[in-house]
Amino acid sequence: MASEQAGQAAPLRVRTVPSMSSAPSSRTLPSAEGNTASRRQFASDNYAGIAPEAWTALAEANSGHAPAYGNDPWTQRAADAIRDLFETPCDVFFVFNGTAANSLSLAHCCQSYHSILCHDVAHIEKDECGAPEFFANGSKLLLLPGENGKLNPAGIEEAVLRRNDIHYPKPRVVSITQATEVGTLYSPAEVRAIGAMAKQHGLRLHMDGARFANAVASLGVAPREITWQAGVDVLCLGGTKNGIHVGEAVVFFNRDLAREFDLRAKQGGQLCSKMRFVAAPWVGMLQNGAWLRHASHANRMARLLHSLIHDLPRVRILFPQEANSVFVDLPKTAIQALYGRGWLFYNFIGEGGCRLMCSWDTTEEDVRAFAADLRATVA
Numbered sequence: 001m002a003s004e005q006a007g008q009a010a011p012l013r014v015r016t017v018p019s020m021s022s023a024p025s026s027r028t029l030p031s032a033e034g035n036t037a038s039r040r041q042f043a044s045d046n047y048a049g050i051a052p053e054a055w056t057a058l059a060e061a062n063s064g065h066a067p068a069y070g071n072d073p074w075t076q077r078a079a080d081a082i083r084d085l086f087e088t089p090c091d092v093f094f095v096f097n098g099t100a101a102n103s104l105s106l107a108h109c110c111q112s113y114h115s116i117l118c119h120d121v122a123h124i125e126k127d128e129c130g131a132p133e134f135f136a137n138g139s140k141l142l143l144l145p146g147e148n149g150k151l152n153p154a155g156i157e158e159a160v161l162r163r164n165d166i167h168y169p170k171p172r173v174v175s176i177t178q179a180t181e182v183g184t185l186y187s188p189a190e191v192r193a194i195g196a197m198a199k200q201h202g203l204r205l206h207m208d209g210a211r212f213a214n215a216v217a218s219l220g221v222a223p224r225e226i227t228w229q230a231g232v233d234v235l236c237l238g239g240t241k242n243g244i245h246v247g248e249a250v251v252f253f254n255r256d257l258a259r260e261f262d263l264r265a266k267q268g269g270q271l272c273s274k275m276r277f278v279a280a281p282w283v284g285m286l287q288n289g290a291w292l293r294h295a296s297h298a299n300r301m302a303r304l305l306h307s308l309i310h311d312l313p314r315v316r317i318l319f320p321q322e323a324n325s326v327f328v329d330l331p332k333t334a335i336q337a338l339y340g341r342g343w344l345f346y347n348f349i350g351e352g353g354c355r356l357m358c359s360w361d362t363t364e365e366d367v368r369a370f371a372a373d374l375r376a377t378v379a
Contacts (some may be wrong), residue, residue, distance in 0.1 A: 040359070040366045041344040042305075045211075045324065048359035050281070051243025051294055057284025058245065061276045070094070070275040078279035081286040082237070082249055087224050091258035093250045094278045095270040098123075098210050101236035101248040103131040104268050106173060108261050109204045109234065112137035114172035116206075117144055117159050119151050121181050123208055135268060140169040148319055149180035150190065153197035160201045174198045177208040178215045178226065182318070183302075183325035183355075185215050188225045195231020204257065205231050210238035210248075213295035214323040228253035239282060243294050243360045247278040294360035298324035301358035301367050308371035314378045318353055326356040330378075337377040343370060 041047050050058070057074075066072035079092040095101050102124050106116055116132065118124055120143035124132045133139060144155045151174070160171050176194060179185050186194070198205045207227065209215070212235070216223055227235050233254035239247050250265075252258035265271055272278045285291040306321040309328065318327040330338075335347055335354065347354045358367070 039342060040362055042356040042358065042362075042366075042370060043344040043346055045241040045298065045357050045359040047344075048243065048361045050245045051285065051290060051360055053284040053288070053290040054244050054281035055284075057280045057282075058277060061280035066276050068273050068275070069271060070279070072276040072279075074276040074283060075279040078249075078282035078286075081283055082251060085223055085286060086227060086251070086253070087222070088228055088253065089255070090228070091252040091255050091261070093252075093258075093261055093265055094247055094272070094275065094282075095250060095265060095268075096246060096248075096272065096278070097240070098208075098236060098238060098248050099128050099131050100265075100268060100270045101250050102175075102206075102208055103128060103135040104261070104264055104270065105234045105236055105250050105252075106132045106175065106206055107136035107139070108264055109206060109257060110136060110139050110172040112139055113169060115140045115142045115169035116173045116175055117142050117151070117156055117171055117203070118175040119144060119146050119149060119177070119180070121149055122175060122177055123181055123210065124175060126181070139172075142169070142171065148184045149177075149182035150184060150186060151176055151194060152190075153193045156194065156197050156203075157201070160203070171201070171203060173204045173206055175206040175208060177210075179211045179218075179323040179325075182327055183323050184320055185218055185322045186226065187219065188221055188230060191226050191230035191232070199231055204233045204254070207232045207235045209235050211241055211295075211323060212237055213242045213291050214299055217292055217295040218299050218323050227251075233257055239285070241359075242285065242291055244281040244285060247281070249282065295324070298358045298360050298362060301362040301364070302326055302356075304364065305356060305358065305367045305371060308367065309374055312375055312378050315374070324358045326358075327353065328356065329353050330374075334374065334377040338370075338373060341373050343373065 061074050082092050083090055116139055118141055125141055125143060142159055144151055144159055146152050146155055156174055176186060195205050235251045237249040237251050302321060302324045306326045309315055310317050314331050316329040318329055345354055345356050
């Protein structure tokens, strides 16, 4: 598998990630002039439609009757395809979205009096509306700093040893995001080091893998190397951002932890009655490697975008470009001018920090058009 490593520009070295801005909302965009209905945008990989391989499998599944609630052949095929992907026996559950995948799996790993260690800009902290704490009946998220959006073993150990009295929510789970919320990646060695530290202190290791495919494509590794072989107990495997219409997979490598997770998913409203329509697209994406091809393409488009804008005047790259996003600091005038030209992207890091996200269907023409408009606004 060819490596998709990025990192062309010297990274901005920060010990902690800039604070998120509360105004405007990190997920609210201003109205843009011009026609944005047909244009592919850089706001989110959730903007993209359904990948053709997923669409074809969905259409094939829509034939005749099939048993409900996951007892259909498509769900079995999808679960087996995921086991083959990771080259290990594991328990697989399909849910509707990433919030459910993260929240229910974390709740299943701890009790209400435990705590979950995560980065201070982790998605489960910034963008889940308190769902992990809610579904875990109050388990506390303990926020840790780390360079370029990543946790490190020393920080984890400090949090574990900070206190051991009865008044402190006992750490029970470490949660890491791959790729991170700022588009960086944990190398296999980094995941192994965190996994070893977690096991040393009796902690479970959870991975939020909403963009796991992009991480695998960029690192050029087998999926097992950055999951169960590195100590990951449970992975929330993202499908939506990779080209599936709806649905994520919760993959328990620690099969003891998976006991009765089906009941938790049902209680959490995540048991799809016509499960074949959640599972079938996974078959289409996994059977011939489409999941990795699409992720690799999105990564290439982000690298191209980075190469076209990193040396523009008044443009500053905020984090190493390693997956399918580019984080950049832009003048406010440039941001408004781009919005005015019909481009949509999120502006939610500090005063001028923007996230430019490439998708499975982003084209080179899209990237060059955006870069040309940005060049015009900062020239």
